[in-house]
Amino acid sequence: MNSLDNLVRDLVERYTGDEQHPGDGGPGLISRLDTLGLRTRQPANGGHAPPGSRPPTSLEAVSWSQRIKVEAVQLDAELRGSPHTQPWYRALPAIPPGAENTGREREVRQTVSRWHGTVLTVLGLRGPSVHFRHALCLVCGQRTVYGRADDDRPRAWCINDACEDGDTGAPARYEGTRLYLLTENRVG
Template structure:
């Protein structure tokens, strides 16, 4: 999992990704949402991408951009304990140190990671996650498990914020053998 600083840098500056999922080093993900020319992605062999892989309409991308910008301003002010807000880019940059100072780094990393994943999905850089509606989370026993079947690493996770898996205090994550146990835990 990428650190909070890396997630913010991907959103704001350059999309570098992490060891398991390297980025392309291009413009930041939010800038790509805001610019129509950066949202189109040519096919690997050249030419245009097939219709199913194209990004969504421009209004949807701009809407997600605005939501993330607004949420980052609010989160930054909350972390600083201030009623005064900053411009969205400064607020987004201030989130990692603010989370550390407030002692809320794991919670804030989950929030920013959700933004990061949403942008990757909206831009078509990664497929959407799927709701495992028949699987119960092994930790909280709720039907709040989503997953993604990437070629290199299939995985699933619980989206219930009240879910606590073991000593980490974070919602459950499933990979490898544990993912198999989750999918075998089906109910009718």
């Protein structure tokens, strides 16, 4: 599991990933969102594009990039306890020390981890997660379990903020044999 510093570094500076999923050392993930290649259907033999053709840039990537930047600026100001904001490229790297100073590392790490995962999914560097709508979380009993079936590491997790699993105090995570227990815990 990546540390908060490593997650921010992947987003802003260089995508290095972690031991199980190493990055390519290329530009930061936010930069990749901002410069995602054009995705359009070009009209055949010149002329006008047909109705319903895609816009010149990936609106999803642009939208996620802007959302993460806005949330990072707001979170940084909140952690600093200041009404004044700073640009996103300064705010994001300031989040780990701010989280440490306020004692909110766990909460902030979850937020930044969500941004990181979203960017990886939007960029196609990993597949989307799936809602296990028929499975109940073994800890909180809610239908709030999502998962990903990567070939090397199938896993699932609860997204209920009130779910606290054992010593970690974080929502439940399921891997290995525990994942199979979860899949047997189905409701009709």
